[in-house]
Amino acid sequence: MEEERVILVNENDEQIGTMPKMEAHEKALLHRAFSVFIFNNNNELMLQQRAAHKYHSPLLWTNTCCSHQRAGETNIEAGKRRLQEEMGFVVDLQESISFIYKAPFDNGLTEHELDHILIGKYNDEPIINKEEVANWKWMPIEAIKDDMLVRPELYTIWFKIIFEKFYQHINIQDYEGNR
Numbered sequence: 001m002e003e004e005r006v007i008l009v010n011e012n013d014e015q016i017g018t019m020p021k022m023e024a025h026e027k028a029l030l031h032r033a034f035s036v037f038i039f040n041n042n043n044e045l046m047l048q049q050r051a052a053h054k055y056h057s058p059l060l061w062t063n064t065c066c067s068h069q070r071a072g073e074t075n076i077e078a079g080k081r082r083l084q085e086e087m088g089f090v091v092d093l094q095e096s097i098s099f100i101y102k103a104p105f106d107n108g109l110t111e112h113e114l115d116h117i118l119i120g121k122y123n124d125e126p127i128i129n130k131e132e133v134a135n136w137k138w139m140p141i142e143a144i145k146d147d148m149l150v151r152p153e154l155y156t157i158w159f160k161i162i163f164e165k166f167y168q169h170i171n172i173q174d175y176e177g178n179r
Helices: 023-029 075-085 141-152 157-172
Strands: 005-009 013-022 031-039 044-050 065-067 093-104 110-121 132-138
Touching: 005 023, 013 023, 023 075, 023 110, 023 132, 031 075, 031 157, 044 075, 044 141, 075 093, 075 110, 093 157, 110 157, 132 141, 141 157
Parallel strands: 031 110
Antiparallel strands: 005 013, 005 031, 031 044, 031 065, 044 132, 093 110
C-alpha cells in the first residue's frame, strides 16, 4: 500500500505540491491538516486517547480526531472521512478557524501544519477503531483547560496548542446557535 500523501501549502493555504506524509514530517514542511472537535448538548468535548502503537504521542489525550486532507478533498469531506474511520460515526461539520503551528517531537518528526478546525455535534457513544484510538471520553471544556494546567503530560502537544487558540475562539462564538 502506498504511503499517504499530504498537501504541501504556503502560508495562504495555496497548494504547492504533495509529498509522502513521513517525508513531510521529517523535513518539517508546511502542509494542510484538520482537527475535528465534537461537542454534545452539554457542551462537553469528545476526547480520544491515541492508540498505544502510534509512532508519536501514543496514549495521549487529544481532540476528537485529526488528520490530513487528501488531494481533491474538501476540509469537510476529510473531517467526515476521518471521523468515520477513527470514531465510527459521521455528523455535519462546520469550519471554524485555521492557523499555522509547528511542533517538534522527540523522535525527530515535526508537525508543521496549517490546521483547519472543524466543529460538530453528537450525543451518542462512538464505535472506536482500536487501531487508531485506545479510549474516549466526554469532558467539559473548562475541565480540559484546568486539567491541562495540572497534567499537561497527558495531552498531545498539538492539542495543547490548538486548544489554547480554539478555547479563546469558542468562548466568543455563539456555538449554541449553530446546532
